[in-house]
């Protein structure tokens with residue numbers, strides 16, 4: 001078999017010329033699969049004005065090759081032109097596996113592309129492996145609100161495509177001595193045809209707003225006692241890169257705006273981690289967080305119902321606990337930065 | 347404007363009970379309902395119709411009982427319901443589902459706009475919307491949180507991404523998938539319920555449209571579910587009670603370790 005036909009591809013994502021963390025996480029998955037298949041691992045990047053040093057980091061993080069397609073009209077994600085570029089590359093180079101992030105980009109681009117190239121796509125995977133013997137990709141994903149784990153194969157179609165949930169694997173530790181080939185691919189103008197026009201990006205309001213898409217949500221309740229104290233929640237959320245939520249009591253007191261309310265008469269969310277601070281866990285509040293993967297609670301009352309649903313609980317005074325947690329998180333981050341890694345796998 | 351809203355019937359997860367011993371779903375207590383996220387697609391369509399005129403067709407692929415879900419949408423204010431129901435459609439993955447739905451849309455109606463939910467609460471892939479757009483070769487905008495303007499040929503809208511709201515200009519015909527933020531779904535009115543009860547849902551099998559048999563159902567699906575496992579859902583976990591300074595320190599450290607083990611930091 002032609003070696004090229006066996007390639008494992010991962011799709012890097014960039015924002016304003018900088019690569020997003022998912023690009024490196026996918027390489028950690030891809031490296032594992034490529035090694036099992038004894039196949040080359042390729043990172044595919046689309047964008048504009050991405051410097052060569054940035055592309056080289058993909059090699060440091062595990063890619064054998066980088067295919068880079070740059071064009072002013074690829075600077076922002078647009079489904080049609082991104083899909084057309086990938087479709088043409090797939091047709092000529094025939095990879096066996098293509099992994100993308102289960103992000104708003106990957107979850108738009110890959111299902112569109114899968115139809116265009118006539119293959120299957122598994123959504124939101126949290127584990128990937130190679131089936132011994134057949135060499136098929138085994139794709140494992142949660143479904144029905146995380147109540148079941150399904151393993152899915154794409155036996156007869158290539159490439160086998162999957163979107164992979166962000167943070168489901170740590171990136172490999174970068175090796176700056178690793179060498180790889182960086183290929184720049186010229187995209188013809190006609191690939192750039194795009195009926196959708198990107199106008200601009202509006203940043204989220206100061207408290208953020210992406211409650212529904214956030215992996216981590218930190219929520220505050222009446223236990224915070226007054227408006228100024230809500231800054232404890234904002235601080236912890238910032239440290240964790242989390243979105244901010246609240247109980248109705250906190251919203252009704254005007255400590256934070258209504259779009260942040262979680263529960264029956266607010267938003268229903270299913271983050272990977274929900275942190276409830278000074279929230280009792282009323283039925284109405286729990287209705288909004290039931291399908292969270294993990295729940296963590298800080299409350300001074302050991303009898304608070306929130307502990308009935310928490311995977312990890314701290315019974316104590318939030319005014320002591322939250323600042324201490326924040327300090328430890330900050331130390332953790334500094335330590336990792338000094339080690340030169342943001343948490344990576346040897 | 348002719349709007350098509352594909353809607354899916356799903357088990358009512360609010361009523362899904364898990365067996366605490368085995369962790370499996372207790373089926374008997376689950377009722378089928380309209381995918382809750384499809385209510386937002388239906389609401390968006392009705393608001394556009396109210397503003398710009400036109401007609402809304404709701405379309406579902408599923409068992410014959412799914413006609414109830416279609417009637418619910420009619421009661422909210424949609425005009426016509428079409429149900430694709432046939433053994434040949436069973437077991438479809440998102441590729442085959444979007445093939446069947448897109449073929450029915452293309453063959454039965456001149457359409458201007460297709461609106462789907464963000465994802466279905468059971469299969470949970472969110473892939474069917476972009477898949478339909480690809481089959482029909484029309485532009486797609488996902489995670490739409492706001493429609494700001496419509497000038498007769500193009501929408502100006504905002505899509506919710508990790509970075510913020512991406513504002514886009516999208517021409518008709520196109521497909522939008524919408525998130526909850528877009529509108530609060532209305533309840534059916536009494537008049538709407540009566541009208542829905544009196545209306546007919548047309549049920550179409552595999553011969554109603556020029557489908558390619560080899561693209562339908564399980565046979566047409568590139569993916570195969572090969573294993574299903576039910577993870578034990580024991581929620582109640584460790585609880586640390588803080589009485590002393592040492593307890594406080596230990597709790598903070600455990601907290602960081604908990605996040606680290608789950609790759610959340």
Ligand SMILES: Cc1cc2nc3c(=O)[nH]c(=O)nc-3n(C[C@H](O)[C@H](O)[C@H](O)COP(=O)(O)OP(=O)(O)OC[C@H]3O[C@@H](n4cnc5c(N)ncnc54)[C@H](O)[C@@H]3O)c2cc1C
Nearest residue numbers: 221222223247248263264265266278279280284300301318
């Ligand atoms: C129809 C309806 C819809 C509703 N919809 C919603 C909804 O969408 N969302 C929602 O949240 N609620 C909703 N509610 C309200 C709900 O019933 C509760 O009143 C509300 O969730 C309580 O908010 P809370 O947990 O912040 O406050 P409380 O229940 O008062 O809890 C405060 C908690 O803080 C703890 N605490 C106090 N001091 C400290 C401290 N120093 N350190 C640590 N912990 C401390 C206390 O032990 C207590 O458990 C709804 C109610 C109804 C009737």
Ligand SMILES: Cc1cc2nc3c(=O)[nH]c(=O)nc-3n(C[C@H](O)[C@H](O)[C@H](O)COP(=O)(O)OP(=O)(O)OC[C@H]3O[C@@H](n4cnc5c(N)ncnc54)[C@H](O)[C@@H]3O)c2cc1C
Nearest residue numbers: 122123352407439440462463465466469470471472473474
């Ligand atoms: C456990 C499990 C895991 C699965 N994983 C995958 C997978 O990874 N990849 C894959 O290709 N298939 C998968 N499937 C199959 C998939 O669930 C079905 O193809 C299903 O018909 C559509 O996918 P969905 O439920 O994810 O819908 P989504 O794509 O999440 O639905 C999005 C929107 O499309 C519309 N829509 C979806 N289905 C219909 C319908 N039947 N009729 C009308 N409108 C509809 C609705 O507007 C809906 O809001 C899986 C099935 C199971 C049981």
